[in-house]
Structures are given as structure tokens and as C-alpha cells.
Amino acid sequence: MAEFRMPSLGADMDAGVLVEWLVKPGDKVSRGDIVAVVETQKGAIDVEIFDDGFVQEIVVPVGVEVPVDTILAILGDTPPAAGASTVPAKAATPASSEAKAVGSSQPAQRDTHEAAPAPSTAESSQTSTAEASAGPAPEPPPHEVEAPAPEATAAAPAPPPAAAPTSPKEQVMASDASAAPTEQGAPGDAPTAPKERVAPPTAAPAPLSRSDGLPLASPRARRLAADRGIDLATIRGTGPHGSITGDDVERAPAAATTPTTATTPKPRRRRMSEKGAAAMREAIAAAMARSKREIPHYYLSHTVDLTAALDWLKATNRARPVSERLLPAVLPLRAIARALADFPELNGTYEDGRYRPSAPVHLGFAIALRGGGLIAPAIKDAAGLDLTALMVRVRDLVARARSGGLRSSELQMPTITVTSLGDRGVDAVTGVIYPPQVAIVGVGTPVLRPWVVDGELTIRTLAVLTLAADHRVSDGHRGALFLAAVDRLLQEPEAL
Known part of the structure; x- marks a missing residue:
């Protein structure tokens, strides 16, 4: 097992x-x-x-x-x-x-449907208890009662179904207290239990909510709702426990997607995202506070001349279809992944008082989510990917991170993280190490600045690389050598 x-x-x-x-x-x-x-x-x-x-x-x-x-x-x-x-x-x-x-009423509804088919081991133990206390109850019909509950009350006195209230059905419907008073009356009232078999569907007018207040919905449902501008809070789910499925979103009336698109969905989505972002922010804050308590950080920065790399990228992209062109972000990702082969003390995890280096480089790539917050799934074995494959992987991760389709292994896997705020015009970003990792690399915005090359002042495209690393595992000397190695690789982009 x-x-x-x-x-x-x-x-x-x-x-x-x-x-x-x-x-x-x-x-x-x-x-x-x-x-x-x-x-x-x-x-x-x-x-x-x-x-x-x-x-x-x-x-x-x-x-x-x-x-x-x-x-x-x-x-x-x-x-x-x-x-x-x-x-x-x-x-x-x-x-x-x-x-x-x-929730309390919804779980009872689902378990009622699941418990009905079958004399399981749990049922046999419960019914034996009932038989001991109420005498023989040879009739299983309460398990198969159909909808005509009103007539059941009139016909009730005929069979003495003393065991019915103590069957497994009663347990799974225990949370439905408002429907249960007749079970406490005289034996003649017991047959009203069939009413409770048909009552739960009316007890679930709305989907269950997550702990942050958002409706439960499958990833497909969320993607469809986002694409169509539908507020999930307006949809009644038909999935387990009232969760919203993709089919529920597809069945949503056209009026919910077309006339109101211009006014209603946007603010509703914004309110929902604020709830989700608040929960995510709380989680990130807890992880970062733990990082600062437990990890003795040291910080380094290094200015890199990206002129040659970006010129090469422009020439390469001209020969590629638009859909296959490379973004500037993949150049430092590739250089960092390759450089880590010589710096195992920066690529791994520190847990239970011991550092465990990782042979493959699973590069955590920080992605800003549209609704707020941040997530850093892993680019698996990044050092083994060429620039084209790396670009494909980055696009895939960004799309799935923002639509709710990431795999659990992609969040458990990162051995080092790279964060970039280059598209936000930030000169430099100094990260906080995400435990149990031991390093994070920041990439700043490439900007035109005066720079001395071969003794002459010229204008070059420069970017600032930063490193935050764990002093329990490495020191500033090794960190500086690592940043210099990344710089050297970026000066020969055709070899990346």
C-alpha cells in the first residue's frame, strides 16, 4: 500500500x-x-x-x-x-x-449520492449497531426511496423502519440539521427520512467557497470564464459540492457574456482578484519573513554589457517567423543555467541543517500574475535546453501560470530562482531567497549608458545583474566569480 x-x-x-x-x-x-x-x-x-x-x-x-x-x-x-x-x-x-x-451542507449532499448504491463495510458496521438497538430491520427500501415523499408520510405507519434513522444515510446527512426534526419523534414519524433523500439538492443554491472567498472551480472553468469575461460568482456549479465545471461556464447564458461585458465583469473580476491577491500576498510575506529569519543573505551586483547579445538577437529574429522569435529575457536565463555547472554551491536546497546540491539546473522563473501576486515555477533541466527550447518553455509556463494550469512538480522543483523586472523599467532588482533554495539572481532593465570600451567612451546597452546567496553555503568570492561567468557567456551569444 x-x-x-x-x-x-x-x-x-x-x-x-x-x-x-x-x-x-x-x-x-x-x-x-x-x-x-x-x-x-x-x-x-x-x-x-x-x-x-x-x-x-x-x-x-x-x-x-x-x-x-x-x-x-x-x-x-x-x-x-x-x-x-x-x-x-x-x-x-x-x-x-x-x-x-x-462547507457543511454541500459535503452532505455529495456523500448522500455516493453512499446510496451500496452495502459497504462501513454501512454493515453501522446497520449492525442499529439492529442491536432497535431490533431487526429487514427492509432496505429506505436506501432506494424515490421522490414521492409526500405520500410516504401517509403510508408511513405500515412498516416499522426503526433502523432507517441510524443508517449511514443519517451520518452523511447529519449536517442537514434543519431537515431532521422528524427523526426525533415517535416511530410513526421515522418514514419521513425519505424526504431528506430528495431535499439536499435544494440546500445547495451556491457553490462552495475557498478560504479566500472565491468559488470552487476547475482550472478549465476558470480559463473559460476569463476568456469570456464571466464572473464565476454568477454561475451555479453542478460539480461535486457545487464546484463549477467547464460545462457550467459553457452553458452560461449569452446575456451573461455579451451585454454586460463592457460594464459588469471587469470590476467583478477585479474584486475577486483582490481577494486572491491578498491571500497570495500573505503567503509570500510568510515565506519571505522565514527567509530573512533563517537565511544569512549576502548581496552582489554586476553591470553587464548586453550590446553584442542584443545585436545578435535582432539579427537572429529577423530570420525567424514571428511566432518563433526569441525574447531578450531568454539570453540571461540561458547564460545563468550554463554558468551554474561550475558553481554547485548556488544550485540546490538547504534543509534539515544540510545543503543538497542539485546536478540538474531547475531554474525557477518568477512570473507576475495579472490579478496580483507572484509565482515561480521551474524550467526543468534548463541547462540542457537551447535558446529555442527555452523560449518555448518560458511561453508555456507563463500561459499556464496565468490560467491556472501549473503542475505540482513545477512548483516543488526549482533549485534556484531568476527574477526580472526589466519590462517595468527597473535598473536593478535584489531578490529575497525563496527557501529552501540558496540563491536568487535578479536581472535589471537593459538601458543605454556611457561606457568605456578599449579606452574609448561610447554608448552601450547595459543591464545590472544581482545575486542574493546563502552565506551558510557560499561566500562573496564565489558569488562574484559566478556573476563574472554569466557576463562572459553573454559576450558570446552565438555560443549560448
Whole structure:
């Protein structure tokens, strides 16, 4: 057996909301498969699995927020046995005492539907308790009661279904307290339980909200809503726990997308982004405060002449289709990734009092999100990518970061981060190391300045590179050599 747990997607993550399961009990999964979507303070992340096997049990249902390292599902080497308890009927009150439901009435609705089909192990143990206290209850019809609840009241006195109120249905509907008073009356009132089987759909008029107040929605739903200018708060979700699916957005009436586009959606999206940005800002602040407490930073800066590199880039781009042209940002990314081969003390992680250098360079690339906030997914094995492949990877990461389609491994992977505010006209940016990494490189805006070349004053395109590094692992001498190595590589762009 293997346990699939809530991953830590960064030093600033304490918990996550499980938004969507992409597998079910009995499904075969392989290492690297995306099996769930988790909502964090940095958005919705596609979570991968790192074991092979069959899903035995879903432990945490959709709509529940749980701490990092909480068990989400159980894997096994073989498919689950027929009739085994694999659906989280008990997850309306999660086994982990740390887990907390995001809502109360919605989880009951989903578990009611899931519990209905089946005499599971959990059901048998509960019904045996009921039989002991209320005598034999041979009739299972309460599990299969259909909609005509009003007539059921009149016909109620015939069978004595004393076990019905204590069946697993009662547990999963326990949060629906407003519908339960008849269960406490005389035995003749017990058959009103079928009413509760049809009541939950009316108890979910709105989707569950995340901890930051935003509606639960799949990444596809968010992308479609953003493309069409639709406020997710105006859509009733039909997914688990009232979460909003892509189909829900596609079914949204045209009136919600066309006439109001000019006035309503923009401010609504802005209000939503402010909530999300506030949560993200809180998470970033916590990580940066931890960094400043734990990591003894040192800082260096180095001015680089980019004239030759940018001239070469212009000439190269003229021979390329517009869609394949390179952006100036990839030149320092490539140079930094290559230079790190000779500076292992800057490429790795410091955890549990020990530094672990990384052989591959997984370059964290800081991306500013349109709604506010920052995220830094990894460009995997950046040193092994040429400029064209690096440009493709950068475009892909930026698009997915801003639409909510990043993978969990891309956030767990970075071994060093590069941050650039060049498009904002900043001369230099001095970063704060993102734990457990040990260095961050900043790239400033290329600007025209007077510069001396071969003893003559001329105008050149210059940019300031900065390095913040961890004094527990390296020192200023090695840091200075690293920046000089990046400079040398940028003077020969054709060799990058």
C-alpha cells in the first residue's frame, strides 16, 4: 500500500483545498499522472502522483481543506476488492482531525449520492449497531426511496423502519440539521427520512467557497470564464459540492457574456482578484519573513554589457517567423543555467541543517500574475535546453501560470530562482531567497549608458545583474566569480 498525500507546493503553503478528483477507486495510475486539482493561495494546481498502482480509496472528498502531508488517497498493487469501502462516505467528517470542511451542507449532499448504491463495510458496521438497538430491520427500501415523499408520510405507519434513522444515510446527512426534526419523534414519524433523500439538492443554491472567498472551480472553468469575461460568482456549479465545471461556464447564458461585458465583469473580476491577491500576498510575506529569519543573505551586483547579445538577437529574429522569435529575457536565463555547472554551491536546497546540491539546473522563473501576486515555477533541466527550447518553455509556463494550469512538480522543483523586472523599467532588482533554495539572481532593465570600451567612451546597452546567496553555503568570492561567468557567456551569444 502507498499513501498519496497533500503535497507541499512551496515554503508558503500550509494547507490546500481539494477542488477536483481526476481519478476514482479502481483506476490504474502511473508515476507522473495528474490525479487531482488542489487550490492553494497561489491558485489551482494540477497535482501529480509519484507511485504506480491502483486507487484503493479516496480519503478526502472534494471541497475539503486539509494541511500539507494529509493522506488524500490510498494506492495498492491490485484493484480494490468488489464491495470494499472505497468511496469516502465517512469523509463528511474527515478522519484527520486536522482536516476541516469548507462547507457543511454541500459535503452532505455529495456523500448522500455516493453512499446510496451500496452495502459497504462501513454501512454493515453501522446497520449492525442499529439492529442491536432497535431490533431487526429487514427492509432496505429506505436506501432506494424515490421522490414521492409526500405520500410516504401517509403510508408511513405500515412498516416499522426503526433502523432507517441510524443508517449511514443519517451520518452523511447529519449536517442537514434543519431537515431532521422528524427523526426525533415517535416511530410513526421515522418514514419521513425519505424526504431528506430528495431535499439536499435544494440546500445547495451556491457553490462552495475557498478560504479566500472565491468559488470552487476547475482550472478549465476558470480559463473559460476569463476568456469570456464571466464572473464565476454568477454561475451555479453542478460539480461535486457545487464546484463549477467547464460545462457550467459553457452553458452560461449569452446575456451573461455579451451585454454586460463592457460594464459588469471587469470590476467583478477585479474584486475577486483582490481577494486572491491578498491571500497570495500573505503567503509570500510568510515565506519571505522565514527567509530573512533563517537565511544569512549576502548581496552582489554586476553591470553587464548586453550590446553584442542584443545585436545578435535582432539579427537572429529577423530570420525567424514571428511566432518563433526569441525574447531578450531568454539570453540571461540561458547564460545563468550554463554558468551554474561550475558553481554547485548556488544550485540546490538547504534543509534539515544540510545543503543538497542539485546536478540538474531547475531554474525557477518568477512570473507576475495579472490579478496580483507572484509565482515561480521551474524550467526543468534548463541547462540542457537551447535558446529555442527555452523560449518555448518560458511561453508555456507563463500561459499556464496565468490560467491556472501549473503542475505540482513545477512548483516543488526549482533549485534556484531568476527574477526580472526589466519590462517595468527597473535598473536593478535584489531578490529575497525563496527557501529552501540558496540563491536568487535578479536581472535589471537593459538601458543605454556611457561606457568605456578599449579606452574609448561610447554608448552601450547595459543591464545590472544581482545575486542574493546563502552565506551558510557560499561566500562573496564565489558569488562574484559566478556573476563574472554569466557576463562572459553573454559576450558570446552565438555560443549560448
